[in-house]
Every structure is written in C-alpha cells, then in structure tokens.
Amino acid sequence: MSDEPRQLEVALLAVPEVSASTLYGMLDMLASAGRDYSFITKGVPGVQRMRPVVVSRHKEAFQAANGVLIQPDASLAECRAPDIVCIPDFFCEPGSSLGNRFDEETAWLRRCHASGAVMSSACSGAVLLAEAGLLDGLEATIHWGYVEALTAHYPRVKVNLAKTLIANGEGHRIVLAGGGMSWQDLALFLIARFVGTQEAIEVARVFLVAWHDAGQLPYASLVMSQPATDAVIAKCQVWLADNYACRAPVAKMVAQSGLPERSLSRRFRKATGYNPLDYVHALRLEEAKQLLERSELGVDAIGEEVGYEEPSFFRRLFRRKVGISPAAYRRRFGGLRSSWNLRNNAVAQGNGERRAPP
Numbered sequence: 001m002s003d004e005p006r007q008l009e010v011a012l013l014a015v016p017e018v019s020a021s022t023l024y025g026m027l028d029m030l031a032s033a034g035r036d037y038s039f040i041t042k043g044v045p046g047v048q049r050m051r052p053v054v055v056s057r058h059k060e061a062f063q064a065a066n067g068v069l070i071q072p073d074a075s076l077a078e079c080r081a082p083d084i085v086c087i088p089d090f091f092c093e094p095g096s097s098l099g100n101r102f103d104e105e106t107a108w109l110r111r112c113h114a115s116g117a118v119m120s121s122a123c124s125g126a127v128l129l130a131e132a133g134l135l136d137g138l139e140a141t142i143h144w145g146y147v148e149a150l151t152a153h154y155p156r157v158k159v160n161l162a163k164t165l166i167a168n169g170e171g172h173r174i175v176l177a178g179g180g181m182s183w184q185d186l187a188l189f190l191i192a193r194f195v196g197t198q199e200a201i202e203v204a205r206v207f208l209v210a211w212h213d214a215g216q217l218p219y220a221s222l223v224m225s226q227p228a229t230d231a232v233i234a235k236c237q238v239w240l241a242d243n244y245a246c247r248a249p250v251a252k253m254v255a256q257s258g259l260p261e262r263s264l265s266r267r268f269r270k271a272t273g274y275n276p277l278d279y280v281h282a283l284r285l286e287e288a289k290q291l292l293e294r295s296e297l298g299v300d301a302i303g304e305e306v307g308y309e310e311p312s313f314f315r316r317l318f319r320r321k322v323g324i325s326p327a328a329y330r331r332r333f334g335g336l337r338s339s340w341n342l343r344n345n346a347v348a349q350g351n352g353e354r355r356a357p358p
Helices: 020-032 036-042 103-114 123-131 144-151 180-194 197-207 231-243 249-257 261-272 276-294 299-305 311-322 326-350
Strands: 008-013 050-056 084-087 118-122 165-168 174-177
Touching: 008 020, 008 103, 020 050, 020 180, 020 197, 036 197, 084 103, 084 123, 084 180, 103 118, 103 123, 118 123, 118 180, 123 144, 123 174, 165 180, 174 180, 180 197, 231 249, 231 261, 231 276, 249 261, 249 276, 261 276, 276 299, 276 311, 276 326, 299 311, 299 326, 311 326
Parallel strands: 008 050, 008 084, 084 118, 118 174
Antiparallel strands: 165 174
C-alpha cells in the first residue's frame, strides 16, 4: 500500500460563458501543489496533491466567451464525486437574471454540496452558487461590477465587498473570492487549507503571486448608477457632476430642482440607488482617487480640492469607503500609473515622439 497521500479531486465547472484565463489559471495553480516547486528547486517533480479536472454539461469541446477552445475532461454525469468544486468567473450581463439557462449546472452543484464537497467560486461565479440556493442567509463576496446580480435576484444573500475572500456555511464549505485576479487567492486558500500552508507558499513562489490583502474596494468604482430616467433627477446628476465640490451641494441642488427636499431625496434614491449626500460623497471620492493617482498634491489639499474642509473627516471617509488610506491608495495606484507613463514615454521616445501622460 502506498504511503503517498490521496490526491484531492477538484472539479472546475466550465459553462460556455466561462473566462478561459481563470479556468486554466486555477487548473495550473491547483495542479502545481506539491509538484512544481520540487521540480524547480531540485529538478525532480514532487507528488501532485490535487487533481483538477474541467467538467461541463457535455464533454464536447466548445468555445469560451473569448473564443478559446475549452475541452472538458468529463461531463457532469461522468464526473466522480469531487472533494472540491470551483466555479470560475463567467460573462453574464451585470444585474440580469440567469433564467433557467443553468438548471443542469445548479442541480449538479446542489448534489455536490449534499455529498460533502467544498463549494467555491471566483468573481461572478458566485451567481451560480446563489442560483443553486447555496448562498441563502450567508455572507458573500463577488466582483464589484456584479453586486447587483446578487442583490437584485437573491435577496437572502449578504454581500460584503470589503473582503477579498469569504469562507462560511456549515463546516466553512462555501468559499468565495471577490473579483479580478482574486481567483489566485482562492487557489492559494484551497491549497493551504487542504494540502498545507507550506505547499501554498511554494505555489505562490512558483507563480510569483501575492495575497490581495487590501480587498477589492480600492479597485471598485464608487459611482455605479446610470443616468436616471427621471428627467428631474437626471438634471440633478448633470449639475452635481460639475458642482459636487461646492459648499452644501445637496441644499443647492434641492433649491434648483424646485422640489421639497424629502420628495427629491425619495426620487433620487429610487432613480440612482443612492441618497443625495452619499452620491455627492461618491463623486468626490472618485475624483480624489484620480488626483491621488495622477497629481503631486498632498492628501489634505486633495481633500479640500474635492470639497472637504476638514482633513481628518476626508481621511476617515476615504478609508471607510475605499478600504485603505489615501496615502496607501497613492502608493498602490500612483506607482502603477507612473510606471505606465514611464514605459509609454520610453516607447514614444524610441519612435522619435513625446507622449503626454494620460
């Protein structure tokens, strides 16, 4: 009898709308656990601890949303009972209903959960867990652009964007990663939990990835509403876009609208999802983020520029809404913009041009 530990069966669910990069990126990272670090450092592959396979409704190959050909390893009916199920992100219209498009997949997800599998999702994949009823009454995270996909259609799900990764439910068998590249966090978490911390660290070294400890709030847009269909509120939005930094913008907007303050507030929330003051804060903080990225202004000067006379209030509000301090935001995103500008200028100079920074 072999002394080697049993390989964990991991089923990666692929639907036609799947993001191929997440699907195969997760497959590569999970398959690496226990195997690749030893090969890189010693020249001999270690024991592979996870066996990830791509499963889909049918086994026939199909094109993913971006045109990449996906070849499933097994159909849902053929898939052996997995220890872990992973749902990569997939392209669906934010806020739209799934209807009955994924009835076979959600029935399979319920069966896997009932058999004891750990259920996990990355980014918009959480929508399929919600559709299967597995997130009812639980805290969940998802890409910031897909919050409405949960809140509008699954009111029993408690969305928390402040967290990059959430594990909850009975036995913490529901694991969700937020958005973008946080599928890497999900893969590392699953490796650490079910294989070992050392193996997770080794995989992180092999793939040169780091934990997204600040969450996704710093990346999220604070203003998500579309122009209102209510003509009065749409006019207010246009006015606020140019005047959010003035003193008492809400009172001035109320005066211009000709509506009683309570009536305007009620219609504004109905049309945009925000009360007027929260909308003003969102506009101001979005501009503050832009100034932190592209300007050399001090933090207090930026707060004043966007309409906050009290520096400490601006700093507290920024941290609460964005998830990190203004200085930390500048370090993270100002550096990215500076690096990009330097690269663009170097390329432009090589072509005999001088390109202005964006």
